[in-house]
Amino acid sequence: MNKIDFSKQRILIVDDQKPFLALLKSVLNSAGAQANSIVTAKSCEVALASCRKEKFDFIICDLHLGSNRKNGFEFLEELRETSLLKPTTVFVLVSADSQRPTVLGSLEKQPDEYVVKPFSQAQLILRLEKAHARKLALAPIYKHIYAKDFPMAIEVCKQVIQADNRYKELVGRLLAELYWTTTQFTEAQKWLNSYSEDHKRTWLGVSKAQTEMLLKNYEIAIELANHALRKNNLLIEAHDIIAQSWFELGKIAEAEIAIDTALRLSPFSIERLFKACTYARKNENYEKIIGLTQNIWECSKKSVYRNLSYLCAHVRSYLEVAQHTSDNKVKGRFQQEALYALQRYRHNENVYIQDEFDFDIFEELIKARIHSQNGKLFQSKQAMTQAQNSVAAKFSDFPLPLAPDGITALLDLGEFEDAQLITEALLASGKLSDCNTLALLADATGRNNLQQEHFFKYNQQGINFYSEGKFAAAFSAFSEAQKSAPVNIGIILNLLQCSLRLLQKTAKHDPALVNSSKKTYRLLQNMTMLDKHRQKFNLLALELEKIMDIR
Structure with a gap:
């Protein structure tokens, strides 16, 4: 192994403890690093x-850099996500925490080395030299991976393996992962099957299991994964x-047990937490989703x-429980919990201008949904309209984090046209991806689908009849549409106009x-409305005053 010429290396040390920063700097200076080539933070x-x-x-x-501060593996994630690492950069994570979830969670982020305190100077330098030699040898592969040129990365992997490189075992695993990335699952299967079974190759069984799962051979995947776990659980x-x-395979209870085991071993993976939400929801285990969504926020809030x-998903997870229970006491308790959670976040979390978020509007939306769940449609309508007016006053578009609750409340109120506009904006943003948001919208759309079809059918009939001057027929059509949307302001105004x-x-x-x-006039007079509806109502009120006493 080649020794590192530290005098030519640029080094960054990150630790919140000044004595340890000084110690590491001294160790690296002793190994040959120049004082002006070491940066500390x-x-x-x-x-x-x-x-x-x-x-x-x-x-x-260092892994832990103070409470409520970004930690070491969140730092590593951000460096990768923002392309601030060279293909040859060696990233070493250091920690005094030897607890299993911390160690496994850190290793899952794949730093080049993970060093547990305390360690000697010789141990640190040896680990740096090993990682540096490995990174240099594999730099041609990582160069293409960083550039997302996966076909070329595959070709370089093959060349390294043929050259009998000392790292060919690691490259072999990397090649399988590249085949997965490029959806060449059969090629991955062929490649992995060319290896002989060896107790030292703990990665081989897992890689084979992953490949079989991607090929939809789920029973074989389970068998191979269990075989690997018998060697290392x-x-x-x-x-x-x-x-x-x-x-x-449709065995949801078994899926939950397996993902729970993975989370106990390594609880810091956002992707794994999302999968656990999907499994719990499929198993109608809605209360479990509350804790999972809280962990997703806690794991993500200081990260890239x-x-x-x-x-928002955590707050609305309480309403998901309320939505799916027939026990009014349980419903009321979880609705209150949603409001308590919202208030906790209001006082404890920082919201930045670029977030396009407002806690007051979010609270109005949550209240609108609660009123709707309790069958109080007019109170729900008032809260929803207040939220819409606040959005119009503060933002150019409906804020994306708030959109799912806005869409859900509007659908439940029968304001299908407004819901459709926000849905289109959300879809156009390309940010509708997480399973919890998708589940919320699918649930709201599903329970309102028939009413929505009925509404659009008769509302359009009413519009057509009105344009033809057939006001009685239009009135009948709008009345039929209102059966699916009792508090839809547009329909009520159309009926008044007819x-x-x-x-x-x-x-x-x-x-x-x-x-x-x-009766319709008095109802509308006391309701909070959007500006477009208020303007139409005022014009209709002026016309009504000319032909009747509307007091």
Whole structure:
């Protein structure tokens, strides 16, 4: 193994403890590093600023960098996501925490080395040299992977293996992963089957199981993953494979057990938490989703994957329980829990301008949904309209983190046209991807699908009849549409407009129509409306005053 000439290396050290920063700097100076070639940072935020200015040869980062601060593997994720690492950069994660979930969770992020404190100078330098030699040898492959030129990366892998490189075992595993990335699952199967079974190749059984799962051979995948676990029950990927395979086979309870095992071993994977949500929902285990969504937010809020949609998903998970229970006491308890959770986040979480989020609007949307769940449609309508007016005053478009609750509330209120507009904007954003948001919208759409079809059918008939001057037929069509959307303001205004035209056609007014018009007028007069509806109502009110006493 070649010794590292540290005098030519640029090194970044990240640790929130000043004594350890000084110690590491002294160790590296003793190994030959120049004092001016070592950069230190006490937080990931400061370290990221340094990484944006230059790409380092070595980064040595402590795992825990203070409460409520970005940690070491979140730092590594962000460096990768924002392409701030060179293909040859060696990233070393350091920690005094030897607890299994921490160690396995850190290793799952695949740093080049993971070093547990305390360690000697010789141990650290040896680990750096090994990682550096490995990175240099595999740099041609990683260069193409970083550039997302996967076909070329596959060709280089084959060349390295043929050259009998000392790292050919690692490259062999990497080649299988590249075949998965490029959906060449049969090629991956052929490649992995060319290896002989060896107790040292713990990766081989898991890779074979992953390949069989991708080929939809789920029973074989489960068998291979279990075989790998009998050799080493800490293989997290094997538990993931078993969980997904059981899920695909329709064995949801078994899938939940397997994913729970994986989460106990390594609880910091957002992707795994999302899968656990999917399995729990399929098993109608809605209360479990509350804890899972909370963990998703906690795992993501300081990372590059921070997304306020995850915070919203946790709050709305309480309403998902309420939506699926027939026990009114249980429903009321979880509705209150949703409001308590919202208030906790309001006081504890930072919201930035770029987030396009507002807690007051979110609270109005949650209240609108709660009123709707309790059958209080007019109260729900008032809260929803207040939220819509606030959005119009504060934002140019409906904020994406709030859109799912807005769509759900509007669908439940029968405001299908407004819901459709927000849905189209959400789809156009390309940010409708997480399973919890998709499940919420699918549930809301499913329970309102028949009403929506009925509404659009008769609403369009009413519009057509009105344009033809057939006001009585239009009134009947709009009345039929209202059966599917009792508090749809547009429909109520259309009915009032039809009544007005019918009254204007005769000198002798139908008493029933007069009373109906007065009742509708008073109802609308006391309702909070969108500006477009208020303007139409005011115009209709002026016309009504000319032909009848509407007081």
